[in-house]
Amino acid sequence: MTIETSDSRRGFFAKVAAVACGGLATLVPVAAGVWALLDPLRRKAVAAAFLPVTELSAIPDDGVPRQFAVIADRVDAWTGYPSEPIGAVYLRREKGSRKVEALTATCPHAGCFVELEGTRCFRCPCHNSTFSLDGGIVQPSPSPRPMDSLECRVGETGEVAVKWQNFYTGVAEKVANS
Amino acid sequence: MSKPREGRAGPLHWLGDFLDDRTGWRGLIHEALYERVPGGARWRYVWGSTLVFAFMTQVITGLFLWASYSASAQTAWESVWYIQHEMTGGWLLRGIHHFMAHAMVVLLALHLLQVVIDGAYKAPREVNFWLGLVLMMLVLGMALTGYLLPWDQKGYWATRVATNLAGLVPFIGPALQKIVVGGPDYGHHTLTRFFALHAGFLPATLVAFLVVHLALFRKHGLHAKQPITRPDGMFWPDQLLKDTVAMLAVMAVVLGVILVPAVRTMLAGGQVDWGHVGAELGAPADPSQPYAAARPEWYFLFLFQFLKVFEGWGATGEFLGAIVVPGLIMGVMFLMPILGNWKLGHRFNVAFTLGIMAGVAVLTGLALNEDYYALWADKQQVAEAAKLFDETGGDEAKLLAAVGGDRAKAAEIAGQFDSVEKIRRSEAFLAAVQTARADGERAAELAGRPERIPPGGALELVRRDPLSQGPRLFAQHCASCHSHVDPAAPEAATILARSSAANLHGFGTAAWMKGLLDPEQVAGPAYFGNTAHKDGDMVSFVQGDLQDADAWKPADIEAVIAAMAAESGLGDPKTSPAVIDLGRDHVSNEERCGGCHRFRDNGTDLGIACDLTGWGGREWLVGLITDPTHERFYGDTNDRMPSFGKAAEGSVPRLTSDQIGLVVDWLRGEW
Numbered sequence: 123m124t125i126e127t128s129d130s131r132r133g134f135f136a137k138v139a140a141v142a143c144g145g146l147a148t149l150v151p152v153a154a155g156v157w158a159l160l161d162p163l164r165r166k167a168v169a170a171a172f173l174p175v176t177e178l179s180a181i182p183d184d185g186v187p188r189q190f191a192v193i194a195d196r197v198d199a200w201t202g203y204p205s206e207p208i209g210a211v212y213l214r215r216e217k218g219s220r221k222v223e224a225l226t227a228t229c230p231h232a233g234c235f236v237e238l239e240g241t242r243c244f245r246c247p248c249h250n251s252t253f254s255l256d257g258g259i260v261q262p263s264p265s266p267r268p269m270d271s272l273e274c275r276v277g278e279t280g281e282v283a284v285k286w287q288n289f290y291t292g293v294a295e296k297v298a299n300s
Numbered sequence: 301m302s303k304p305r306e307g308r309a310g311p312l313h314w315l316g317d318f319l320d321d322r323t324g325w326r327g328l329i330h331e332a333l334y335e336r337v338p339g340g341a342r343w344r345y346v347w348g349s350t351l352v353f354a355f356m357t358q359v360i361t362g363l364f365l366w367a368s369y370s371a372s373a374q375t376a377w378e379s380v381w382y383i384q385h386e387m388t389g390g391w392l393l394r395g396i397h398h399f400m401a402h403a404m405v406v407l408l409a410l411h412l413l414q415v416v417i418d419g420a421y422k423a424p425r426e427v428n429f430w431l432g433l434v435l436m437m438l439v440l441g442m443a444l445t446g447y448l449l450p451w452d453q454k455g456y457w458a459t460r461v462a463t464n465l466a467g468l469v470p471f472i473g474p475a476l477q478k479i480v481v482g483g484p485d486y487g488h489h490t491l492t493r494f495f496a497l498h499a500g501f502l503p504a505t506l507v508a509f510l511v512v513h514l515a516l517f518r519k520h521g522l523h524a525k526q527p528i529t530r531p532d533g534m535f536w537p538d539q540l541l542k543d544t545v546a547m548l549a550v551m552a553v554v555l556g557v558i559l560v561p562a563v564r565t566m567l568a569g570g571q572v573d574w575g576h577v578g579a580e581l582g583a584p585a586d587p588s589q590p591y592a593a594a595r596p597e598w599y600f601l602f603l604f605q606f607l608k609v610f611e612g613w614g615a616t617g618e619f620l621g622a623i624v625v626p627g628l629i630m631g632v633m634f635l636m637p638i639l640g641n642w643k644l645g646h647r648f649n650v651a652f653t654l655g656i657m658a659g660v661a662v663l664t665g666l667a668l669n670e671d672y673y674a675l676w677a678d679k680q681q682v683a684e685a686a687k688l689f690d691e692t693g694g695d696e697a698k699l700l701a702a703v704g705g706d707r708a709k710a711a712e713i714a715g716q717f718d719s720v721e722k723i724r725r726s727e728a729f730l731a732a733v734q735t736a737r738a739d740g741e742r743a744a745e746l747a748g749r750p751e752r753i754p755p756g757g758a759l760e761l762v763r764r765d766p767l768s769q770g771p772r773l774f775a776q777h778c779a780s781c782h783s784h785v786d787p788a789a790p791e792a793a794t795i796l797a798r799s800s801a802a803n804l805h806g807f808g809t810a811a812w813m814k815g816l817l818d819p820e821q822v823a824g825p826a827y828f829g830n831t832a833h834k835d836g837d838m839v840s841f842v843q844g845d846l847q848d849a850d851a852w853k854p855a856d857i858e859a860v861i862a863a864m865a866a867e868s869g870l871g872d873p874k875t876s877p878a879v880i881d882l883g884r885d886h887v888s889n890e891e892r893c894g895g896c897h898r899f900r901d902n903g904t905d906l907g908i909a910c911d912l913t914g915w916g917g918r919e920w921l922v923g924l925i926t927d928p929t930h931e932r933f934y935g936d937t938n939d940r941m942p943s944f945g946k947a948a949e950g951s952v953p954r955l956t957s958d959q960i961g962l963v964v965d966w967l968r969g970e971w
Contacts, residue, residue, distance in 0.1 A: 136537035143544035147551045151357045151396055155364030157389030164388065195751075200378040200386070202752030 167299045170287040172273075175211060178280035181222060186241045187212035187255055189227065192286050211272060211284050212238065214255065224274040224284045225257045231265040233291045244269065266294045333536035338524035340533035341542050344418070345522060347411035349543035350550050352514075354404045355506070357551070358442075361397040362499060369449070371495040372488045374757035376451035377584040381747050381758065385575035395558035395578025401443055403550055405599040408436050409657065416636070416653045419646055420523035426637035428516040431509055433633055438506040445498035447597060451491060453736060456585035457594035459494075460486065465622040468615060486587065575744065583739035583768075584758040592732035595671070602660040605667035629656060674726035682723070685716035742768050764958070770966020773959055777944065778804070784967075787815070787826060796825040801941070803827075807967055808868030808916030813861045819843040832939040837896060837909070851892075859883035860893065868916025870968060887912055906931040921964040922957070 175190045182188070191207040210227040225244075229236045234248035243260060244253040252260040257269035273285035288299040320326045337345075368387060370379040383390035412432070415421055421429035448459040467477035480497075482489025522535075533539065562577045596604050603622065610617025632652060639645035679686070692698035694717055696710070703709045739762075746761045747753050754760050762768055774784060783799035785792045786806075796803060803826040806812045815821045822842040823829050833839065846852050863883025865871030871880075887893045888902040896909040911932040914920040923930065926945030929938045945960055947953035955963070965971060 133537060136541045140537045140541040140544045143541070143548045147353065147544065147547040148356070148360075150551050150555065151360040151393075151400075154389055154393040154396055155360055158364055158383070158387050158393045159367060161368075161387040161390070197752050200375075200382040200747065200753050201755055202750075203755055204751070 167288065170285050170298065172275060172283040173286050174281055174283045175224075176213065176282050178215075178220065178222070178276055178282055181213050181215050181282070183215050183217050183219060185214060185216050185255065187214040187225065187238060187244075189238065192284065194286065209286065209288075210235070211286075212244075213274070213282065213284075220276055222274045222276055222282055223256065224272040225269045226272055226287075226289075228270070228288065228291070229265065230267050230270055230289065230291055230296070231263075236269065266292065267296060270296055333540070335518065335522070335535035337522055337533040337535055337539050339528035340530040341535075341538035342525060343542055343546070344414055344525060345539060346543050346546035347407055347414050348517070349540075350546050351404065351407050351411055352510070353543075353547040354400055354407055354550060355439075355510070357400045358397060358404070359503065361393055361400070362503075364393055365397055366499060369495075371449070371491040373451065373486075373491060373585075374755075376449060376491050377581075377743075378747070378753050378758050380450040380452075380581060381744060381753075384578070384581050385744055385748060391574050391578045392558065396554060398579030399554045399557050400550075401446060402597075402599070403554055404439055405443060407550070408439060412436065413653065413657070415523075416649055418523060418525055419640065421637050421649075422640045422646070423637070425516070425520050425523060428513060428520065429637050430634060431513045431516065433630070435506060435509050435513060437630075438502055438509065442498055442502045442506070443597065443599070445494045445502065448494045449491070449498060450581055451585045452582035452740065453585055453589070453591045454580075454582040454594070456486070456587075457591045458596045461594070461596070465618060468619045468623055470619075486585075575748075576741070580737075581740055581744065582736055583743040583762060586759055586762070589772075591736065592728065593736040595667075598664065601667045602663035605663040605670075670722070671726060671729045674723050674730055677719070677723050677726070679723060682716045682719050685713045686720045686723075688713055689717055689720045739768055764962065765971060766962045766965035767971040769959075769962045770971075773955070773963045774966065777955060778963065781940065783826075799825060800830040801939070802831070804967055808865070808870040808921075810861050810865040810871060813864045817842055817846060817857055817861065819847060833937075836937075841896075856882070856886055860886050863887055864912070864915055867912065867914060868920075868968075869918075870916065907935045910934060916968075918961075918964055918968065918970075921967065922960050925955070925960045925963065926957070 171194075173192055173194050175192055180188075180190075190211055190213055192209045192211055193205050194208050196203045196206050196208050212225045212227060213222050214225075215222050227236050228234075229246040229248065229251055231246065231251045232248060234246050236244050236246045236251070236253065239245045241255075243255060244257070245251070246265070249264045251263045251265035253263070253265070253269045254260055257271060259265060259268050270287075270289050272287065275283045275285075277283070290297045290299060316326075365383065368379060368383050368390070370376065380394070383394055385391075415429065415432065444459070444462060448455045463477055463481050466480060467473045469476055478484060480490075480493060482493045522539075558578045562572045562574070565572050595601065603626070606625070607618060607621040610621040613620070636645075636649045636652075640649055688699060688702055692702055696714065699714060700707065700710045703713065742765065743758055743762050746765055747758055774782075778784075781799065781801035783795050783801075783803045784805050785795045785803060787796075787803065816827055819842055821827055823834055823839045828834050828836065828839055846857065859879050859882040861883070862871060862875045862879045863881075864887070866875065866880045866883075884899070887897070888899040890902060890904065893899065893912065894902040894904055896904065897912045898904045898906055899912045910924075911920075922945075924933050927943040928934050928941040929936070929943055934941070942954060944955040945953050945957060
């Protein structure tokens with residue numbers, strides 16, 4: 123059964139107008155909501171910067187990595203946290219060397235926190251990605267790449283600073299988040 | 301397999317047929333749209349649809365707001381600030397949600413009015429009318445709970461009043477209040493509970509009732525305006541077009557309310573700060589800070605005013621005004637469908653509804669008139685009465701004496717005292733609104749600094765802000781003696797005459813010091829005139845020695861002024877160092893200032909006059925306010941100034957060192 127309005131041309135116009143008005147009215151709150159929802163897209167990751175982590179003397183020169191917290195001012199949406207641990211790095215140096223190697227503790231596979239298993243190797247508790255003490259992949263490992271190294275500077279007076287960055291996980295190339 | 305339909309082809313129609321066979325969607329749509337409208341489509345039937353639309357808008361904007369809102373005492377205001385000031389389009393999203401809530405209350409009133417006047421509540425539609433009343437209360441409940449969620453001063457204090465009134469319900473009141481508030485005090489759980497009510501329980505209940513409301517509406521059909529004079533129409537598209545036009549109009553009005561102020565700023569060539577467009581956000585809720593601008597939203601203002609009718613009745617009055625009378629009114633409304641069965645019942649119902657609405661309008665008008673009276677009152681006309689009121693404090697005998705025993709005149713003046721008091725109350729309210737707005741803007745400004753809000757919340761930020769706290773602390777603790785007024789201001793003379801200690805406006809600056817060394821001013825009300833030092837050594841020095849033009853050339857005095865301003869750190873940075881050095885020489889010279897004052901390493905003992913080392917600087921002022929009786933300052937010549945930071949063993953000082961710091965930073969203009 124179809125019910126025709128008295129004048130079908132007028133009826134067609136009314137239908138189009140009704141859909142247009144209703145659609146437009148509903149579009150306003152939806153558009154405002156989506157606009158606000160997409161706000162994170164224009165927010166950039168904090169630019170990588172050298173952050174002081176520790177003193178050279180705090181890293182024993184035995185080739186075994188030690189875990190250190192990275193401290194920085196952090197802004198999380200509306201809250202500003204002055205000097206807060208924002209992540210962790212493993213630092214390591216060879217006998218008698220002033221050169222420090224830094225590895226981020228974030229697993230390049232899926233982003234879990236990689237743990238040091240004794241003094242033998244690194245192991246990720248999530249999927250058992252295994253890495254040697256210098257961060258290289260120990261097969262078999264689900265991780266697509268070695269642990270991410272970070273640039274590390276040792277100052278005149280022995281202060282150790284690390285260029286803190288996060289990298290996309292799960293891919294073979296090491297690409298910094300932006 | 302779908303069976304082929306005549307004259308139709310193409311993949312879209314095939315998909316339509318495929319789904320229709322499995323869901324029957326064409327039938328459902330048909331049933332939903334092809335409803336007979338007796339007597340044809342009319343504008344007066346649009347209100348129900350606009351309400352559904354308004355509710356849908358609230359659901360959509362509410363869900364998106366939810367994606368950025370955080371309900372806790374340390375994050376509610378902060379997250380709303382972030383939505384309003386930092387997120388793209390956040391101001392628009394929040395503005396639509398805020399003002400659509402207002403629109404919904406108006407639409408509710410219109411829908412109710414239309415239903416009652418048209419008699420659409422009568423048999424067999426009684427149940428649907430009752431459902432409508434429940435829906436109305438649910439909407440009002442959502443308005444009430446939503447008002448608190450930003451956790452600003454406005455919502456906080458208004459909601460405190462509302463929950464305290466809930467505590468007046470007999471027997472269960474106190475328990476009810478505790479359950480809603482989430483404990484004996486306002487805090488995290490108040491927010492989590494109000495949020496759950498606002499975004500969960502109430503809308504879910506509303507949807508359930510709305511489904512039944514709409515189902516019954518379709519079952520009974522549209523109640524047509526009688527008598528029917530025109531041919532029947534169809535819901536689709538005739539009535540729906542009118543409905544959607546009305547929806548668009550509602551949205552246009554809401555957008556207009558949000559955008560018109562911004563557009564006006566733009567047209568005037570100004571820069572629009574979008575964070576301040578749309579719904580207002582006050583200063584963060586602070587239970588320790590009075591909020592004289594506390595008022596419910598305009599649609600509850602009538603209730604606020606109604607409670608004043610019962611002033612002086614105590615808790616009984618509030619119980620009557622807030623619970624019994626509104627309860628009786630709702631009771632009568634629930635009985636309307638039954639009353640409508642009698643011949644005169646419908647007329648009574650219409651008269652009752654219109655009467656209530658008129659009453660609400662009158663009460664709202666009265667409330668607004670009380671609050672904004674000063675804006676339109678003729679102050680000139682009661683100027684004399686205002687002056688006499690200040691002089692006599694409203695005392696009849698004093699008034700009679702003041703007008704020289706003229707009884708008729710005294711009676712006339714006394715008759716205007718009410719008006720004077722009304723203006724004063726209104727002015728106080730308007731000032732409080734101003735302060736509230738300024739506080740809100742200041743809080744937003746502080747939150748917007750690069751270091752953002754501390755983890756303890758925005759209240760911490762506000763509490764350690766000299767600009768907003770300084771004047772409050774000064775008013776509370778200092779202003780009973782000291783004034784703080786620009787000497788060039790027109791009201792300065794009156795204010796200075798009332799003060800009994802120095803004017804601290806610009807203390808530490810060259811201008812202040814210049815006044816101190818001016819023989820005309822030093823014994824005046826802005827300096828020592830109203831203190832015990834009026835006849836002291838400093839006054840006689842300024843009026844005597846300093847006038848010896850041989851010893852003190854104008855350049856010498858200027859140098860001293862420059863040196864002292866440099867000492868406080870508030871001097872003109874362009875002043876030549878040579879001038880300052882000359883000034884310092886004079887200040888430390890024991891033939892000049894150094895005879896009484898200690899300054900840096902000159903040899904004068906402390907205790908004769910205050911130490912000028914670091915005069916007017918932060919450390920110096922904090923020291924002075926903490927303990928003016930210390931030998932660095934006034935010692936035993938201290939006039940009446942309390943030691944604000946010192947307390948006897950076991951008691952608390954009048955001001956904490958943080959508070960003293962706030963007053964000092966404010967006085968020094970550092971914020």
